[in-house]
Amino acid sequence: MIRFTLEGQTEKLAPHGTFPDTLTRRPLYHQVQTWDAWKTHTAVLNTYNTGVGKTIASLLPLLDIDAENRPNKQRNVLFIAPTNALIAQHTDDIKDFVREHNLNFHVFSARADDIKRVRGGLRPGETLQRYITNYPEFERTEQERRSIVMVTNPDIFYYALYFQYGAHDRRNVFKAFLMRFDYLIIDEFHYYDNKQLAAFLFAFLIFKEWGYFDAGRRVCLLSATPRPNVRRYLEGLFGEQLAEVSPQNEPETTAEYDTLPALTPLEVTVITDTLEDWLENTGADTLRQWLDDDLDGAIISNSLGRINRAYARLKNRVDSIEMGRITGPEPQEQRSQATARKLILATPTVDIGYNFAKHNKSRQNIDFVVCEARFQDDLVQRIGRAGRVLGKDIIDKTSQAIVLLPDDAAHEFRALDGQTLNRRDFAEWLNNREHLTSKHALEAYIRKYAALELAYPLYQLEFMLAGDDRHELDTIYERACELFGVAYPQARWGLKKQFQRQERRMAWLREAESANKHTPPSKTAEHLADYLAFAHPEVGRVEPNDLSP
Known part of the structure; x- marks a missing residue:
């Protein structure tokens, strides 16, 4: 068993006079820096830690967009989040931000299920394109068309950009995504897989080459753990028009700024155990004690099966009213209810950006977290769920994390046993681990397939x-x-x-799948000849006529 402590973290407040009085609360320094960089640069990369308000930083430019909008020139916003659970949460958060600041935007989520609900017999691609260009067609209560903030996932963005919608709609959907959005926010930029990241880079290249950035289009990327190779690609694309807002480049003159607590200290225990074995040995008793002490927490596993088995295992120790699951198969209503439970069992659905809302709780929403981790990204995100106190009244209660790792990964943590680190030093230490690597090998995919795709x-x-x-x-x-x-x-x-x-x-x-058409044998022979040439090039080309009956 290995124990170490991560220090609590504060965030600097923006000095008075650096932000407009119209804001409903005093923003953080990095939030105003992001807003200022947005005004002068094509792309902004905010790399502040998880749980310290990066989403609000990306939304502050909406105040400028709203002020500049005119009936004949409306500017739209596209917000991309990696999971559907996070999309639902961000949609609510953006609606709250718009309402709080009295902005004139129509905010909506665009997931596959959302499109199905509104399409009214239309094709999915047709519905999406028409909703983007004229949403009042589907929202009868809307008296006039307003600027939109569309919150969607990377798959829909990929389908639009790579012409993957049906033949009747693919070009119209591509044009809608190419031309209709003036501000693009991509949350958790480190989380996306190689294909998704390559699609974003391709989009940025198209925007640049066709003059959309010169015409005022802006991009904001949010990532607590950006990889060096991603930085290189962004620098290659944007050059001096890329601004990074990071704790590492804060000027020395900000050292005396007022601060606000953001994260409590976190006591981390690393155990070489599986989730099942830990629960069987001491885990169930530990969880029961924490719950009896009026603490709230989460168990996060890579496996839906392990979460379901843990839920069944804990039923005899934890009342069902205290325990809930947030997983892909759970209906949205049950996920929302689970968020308020004292013990949440979750899959990677909650890994990135997910807020466990607890109504009227005066300290951190999550006091403890138990998690598995295969990658550095997983570990940072999962232990970062605990101890968030930004805007809370009680800020001094230490949080707990139990990390379950295989032997080889846990062995590397022996160097930290008994130490106290700040979170920046811990993140740098993680970067050099042999048995807990980064999630995606982006360059391998890009060099082999992205350019072809x-x-x-x-x-x-x-x-x-x-x-x-x-x-x-x-x-x-x-x-x-x-x-x-x-x-x-x-x-x-x-x-x-x-x-x-x-x-x-x-x-x-x-044609072959259609019940109304008969496929001529000659066509089948032609495609079979192509396949044989691909699968067995050493044989040489077989002519279709030689394959026909």
Whole structure:
């Protein structure tokens, strides 16, 4: 068993006179710095710690956007969050911010289920595009069209940008995402997988090459644990137009600023155990004691199965009114109810940005957390759920974290046994761990596949551009390859032939699935010949006629 302590953390308040009196509460220093950087830079990266108000920092520019909006020139906002649970939470938070500051925005979430609820017999892509361009069509109580804040997930963004909606809608949806949003906020930028990150980088490249950034479009990225390679890509894209707002670059002159407590001290215990074994040995008794002491907490596991087994295991020690689950299969209503329970059992649904709201609680909402962790990102996010006291009355009660790790990862933590660290030093120490690595190997994917994959939306864009403008697509492709650090992998015209062949194959499959059409054997033979040439190139090309009956 290894024990160490992470110090509590305070955040500097913005000095009076650096923010408008119209704000309903005094903002933090980093929030105003983010707002100021947004006014002068194309892209802002806020890397402050989890739980210290980065979301509010990204929303402050809405005050400027609202003040500049006119009936004939409305500016829209796109907010992207990595999970649907977080989208629901952010949608509520943004609505509260808009209401609190009397702003004129229509805020809505755009997940697959949201689109289904409003589409009224329309295709999903058609519904999404029409809602973005004219949402009062679906909201009968709206008297006039206002600027929108759309909160969505990276999958819908990817589908829109890479022309993955149906053939009738893909171009209209692409145009809506390309042209309709003037401010793009991406929350938890470190959390996305390689394909999603590559899609964001491609979008930024398109915005840059086609002049949207020059016309005033802005990007705000929020990440407590950005990876060095992501920074390199962003610097390659934006250059001096990228501003980083970070604890590491606070001027010395801010040392005397007023501060506000943000995180309590955290006592961390590292145990080499599985969740099941820990509960069987001492964990169930420990949890019961904490609950009896009127503490609130969470168990976070990588596995839905382990969470369900832990829930069943604890039923004889913890009353059902005290315990709830926040997992993917749980209905939204039950997740909301679980948030208020004293003990929450959760999957990675809650890893990033999720707030465990407790009504009228005067200290931290989460007093203790028990978690597994396979990656550095998981560990930082999960123990960061505990001890958040920003805006709370009671700020001096130490929080607890029990971290369950395999032997090799836990062994590395022996160097911290008995120590007290600040959170910045702990994050730097984690970066050098052999057995607790970062989550995504971004560069491996980008160098092998991303440049090839983005050739497909460029292929689709050829149908939307006049002939004289199509050479711009080659330039964008070349610059993407330069940005991703790969040699020009294949001329786009060669890839175009593959895309055309793939589209013919998809049309053939649709015909084969149709009950009303008979697929000629010659077509089947043609596609089978293509497959054999791909799977067995050593055999050489087999002619379709040789395969026909």
